[in-house]
Amino acid sequence: MNIIEARGLGKRYGGSWALHECTLAIPAGHVVALVGPNGAGKTTLLNIAVGLSVPSAGAVTVIGGRPAGSPAALDAIAFVAQDTPLYKNLSVADLLRLTRNLNRGFDGEYANARLGELGIPRDRKAGDLSGGQQTQVALTLALARHPKLLVLDEPMAMLDPLARHDFMAAVMTAVADDGVSVVLSSHVLAELERVADYLVLLSSGSVQVAGEVEDLLASHRVLTGPASEADSCAERLNVVHARRGEAQAHLLVRINGATDALPHGWDSHQVSLEELTLAYLRAPGTAALPGPTRTATAVASEVAQ
Amino acid sequence: MTTHTMPAPPNLSTSLRPLPWRRMGWVTWRQHRVALAGVGAVFGAAAVYLVVTGLPMHSAYAAVTACRPASSGACQQVAQNFVATYQHLVLVTAGLMQAIPVLIGAFVGAPLLAREFEAGTFRYAWTQGFRRTRWTIAKLALLAIVIAIAAAAFGALFSWYVQPVIGAGGGNSGPLSPTIFDLRGVALPAWTLAAFAIGALAGILIRRVIPAMFATIVVWVALAFLTGAYLRPHYEAPLVTHAANSPAGALVINQGLLRDGKPASLDMINQTLRAVDLQALTPTLFHPTGPSTLPNSEDPVQYLIQHGYTQVTTYQPASRFWTFQWIEGAWLLALSLLVLGTTIWRVRRAT
Numbered sequence: 001m002n003i004i005e006a007r008g009l010g011k012r013y014g015g016s017w018a019l020h021e022c023t024l025a026i027p028a029g030h031v032v033a034l035v036g037p038n039g040a041g042k043t044t045l046l047n048i049a050v051g052l053s054v055p056s057a058g059a060v061t062v063i064g065g066r067p068a069g070s071p072a073a074l075d076a077i078a079f080v081a082q083d084t085p086l087y088k089n090l091s092v093a094d095l096l097r098l099t100r101n102l103n104r105g106f107d108g109e110y111a112n113a114r115l116g117e118l119g120i121p122r123d124r125k126a127g128d129l130s131g132g133q134q135t136q137v138a139l140t141l142a143l144a145r146h147p148k149l150l151v152l153d154e155p156m157a158m159l160d161p162l163a164r165h166d167f168m169a170a171v172m173t174a175v176a177d178d179g180v181s182v183v184l185s186s187h188v189l190a191e192l193e194r195v196a197d198y199l200v201l202l203s204s205g206s207v208q209v210a211g212e213v214e215d216l217l218a219s220h221r222v223l224t225g226p227a228s229e230a231d232s233c234a235e236r237l238n239v240v241h242a243r244r245g246e247a248q249a250h251l252l253v254r255i256n257g258a259t260d261a262l263p264h265g266w267d268s269h270q271v272s273l274e275e276l277t278l279a280y281l282r283a284p285g286t287a288a289l290p291g292p293t294r295t296a297t298a299v300a301s302e303v304a305q
Numbered sequence: 306m307t308t309h310t311m312p313a314p315p316n317l318s319t320s321l322r323p324l325p326w327r328r329m330g331w332v333t334w335r336q337h338r339v340a341l342a343g344v345g346a347v348f349g350a351a352a353v354y355l356v357v358t359g360l361p362m363h364s365a366y367a368a369v370t371a372c373r374p375a376s377s378g379a380c381q382q383v384a385q386n387f388v389a390t391y392q393h394l395v396l397v398t399a400g401l402m403q404a405i406p407v408l409i410g411a412f413v414g415a416p417l418l419a420r421e422f423e424a425g426t427f428r429y430a431w432t433q434g435f436r437r438t439r440w441t442i443a444k445l446a447l448l449a450i451v452i453a454i455a456a457a458a459f460g461a462l463f464s465w466y467v468q469p470v471i472g473a474g475g476g477n478s479g480p481l482s483p484t485i486f487d488l489r490g491v492a493l494p495a496w497t498l499a500a501f502a503i504g505a506l507a508g509i510l511i512r513r514v515i516p517a518m519f520a521t522i523v524v525w526v527a528l529a530f531l532t533g534a535y536l537r538p539h540y541e542a543p544l545v546t547h548a549a550n551s552p553a554g555a556l557v558i559n560q561g562l563l564r565d566g567k568p569a570s571l572d573m574i575n576q577t578l579r580a581v582d583l584q585a586l587t588p589t590l591f592h593p594t595g596p597s598t599l600p601n602s603e604d605p606v607q608y609l610i611q612h613g614y615t616q617v618t619t620y621q622p623a624s625r626f627w628t629f630q631w632i633e634g635a636w637l638l639a640l641s642l643l644v645l646g647t648t649i650w651r652v653r654r655a656t
Contacts, residue, residue: 047517047656052427052656071321071434072321075434077503078432079428083425085424085426089647090336097331098336102440103434104434120557145434166588230391
């Protein structure tokens with residue numbers, strides 16, 4: 001089952017495409033990091049997936065084929081939007097009651113227990129809570145619906161490091177307890193690196209990289225060798241990004257299992273998720289996509305420079 | 306012919322019946338109770354004012370109706386005193402209360418959706434299991450019904466309040482006069498509903514609270530003005546009379562003078578009036594050019610009638626009050642439903 005599936009998705013605002021020809025299939029049961037620079041289309045993609053926006057082209061289904069925005073989809077997705085908008089003049093208790101009235105299954109016991117653990121007073125108005133507490137309240141409202149898919153758009157923007165840690169811990173607990181699939185967006189990969197096991201990299205409106213973190217890390221290497229051999233080496237390999245110094249060159253390459261032999265005199269290192277992401281962001285022409293749509297276009301232009 | 310029944314395929318939409326409407330009752334109350342309290346406060350304060358100033362007026366009017374014989378000079382004087390004392394007060398009061406519907410439109414209708422956009426909370430509200438179209442329909446319907454009922458009750462009180470002045474037959478205070486007509490009967494709830502609907506649509510189109518409030522006020526005031534000035538006098542073909550005095554309580558649309566069956570020109574009128582040192586600025590507005598020699602109890606029109614002119618009055622009789630109420634109520638209700646429908650359609654397609 002795919003938790004989000006997009007085919008030829010496009011969204012146009014005025015004359016420019018915020019998303020264009022975006023095709024994506026995210027399997028269920030992952031914590032998905034949706035990463036990309038500002039303006040890459042992350043919020044647009046998430047808004048379409050949760051049914052807030054209607055695409056200009058293509059279609060999205062969620063949770064195994066439910067059209068985005070349909071009653072069945074709304075029922076099973078919980079969304080915490082950017083800046084966690086809450087009704088500031090309502091008390092926490094009223095927000096719980098509001099969410100219970102607006103949803104089919106709302107676990108009030110769970111919500112109360114969680115707020116109790118966090119020490120958030122139920123009679124306090126949402127507007128009087130700290131940014132971190134507001135985010136936790138929004139997350140509680142979302143989790144108490146026991147969704148199949150939890151979508152979080154830049155959830156940690158308002159949080160200090162400690163609150164970020166608590167927030168991610170809460171999400172991971174829900175994943176462990178409920179088996180909920182999670183999609184988190186951020187332009188700061190570092191805050192997702194420890195928790196995400198699936199990466200989707202968006203850049204200027206389309207998907208550049210998508211895959212399980214483990215597979216991505218296994219299929220990429222940093223090769224270090226003499227700068228003079230860099231060009232000949234690059235011709236044979238899918239180079240994502242090349243960084244060369246006076247004597248040594250560092251090539252981040254995508255390897256094809258056994259078929260790619262390591263050139264003599266070169267060292268191979270494991271790559272970190274951050275290195276990998278940055279390399280792809282610096283090379284917008286390259287892509288690493290799963291399955292039949294795998295397009296190993298390690299464009300030589302980057303190397304030829 | 307055999308009938309073949311197929312088992313319905315297990316389908317998500319059958320297992321997911323929409324959440325019951327009644328859940329929106331608490332939601333709407335909790336989120337709009339301040340606005341509704343404001344509506345209650347405005348109507349309540351206005352109602353107290355009507356009762357406090359209306360009670361002395363009613364007892365004064367009781368003296369007018371009790372006076373016998375009614376056609377005697379003394380009784381005429383009592384009636385004239387009553388109109389002189391209270392007509393102005395009633396017209397000023399009615400003028401002020403014209404603002405109530407549009408205030409409700411601006412303070413309840415406009416923020417309904419605009420605030421969701423301004424605060425970003427539509428991203429919460431529209432991603433819950435209660436679908437956004439139903440969420441919008443429930444809120445609009447509940448608030449519209451409450452507001453219309455409050456307005457209808459207030460309209461009934463206002464009818465009681467103005468009844469003496471209408472009964473006494475003061476010149477500008479017939480049941481069809483612009484500031485009185487729309488505060489009574491079905492017109493007041495209809496105008497209030499229209500203001501609310503315009504506010505809601507302005508809210509989804511503009512998505513900012515203050516600009517949406519201003520837009521609501523501008524659009525509603527323009528609509529109310531155009532209706533009173535141009536539309537309402539023509540709900541039915543007006544009547545014409547050649548009588549010197551237009552019928553009691555009628556809404557006069559137009560007055561002119563005829564001489565020998567043709568409209569009298571201003572020059573012609575002025576020629577006649579020169580004898581009494583008067584000048585006509587229009588066929589109904591006169592200006593003394595010297596110490597007037599017109600007998601005291603006579604007005605210039607009477608003088609002209611005595612000198613061979615005929616006054617032609619186009620008017621709507623007071624007896625058409627309820628017909629006009631239903632006409633105005635019906636088209637305003639249709640307009641409000643259209644505007645609310647457009648609002649819901651915009652919500653469906655928003656962002």
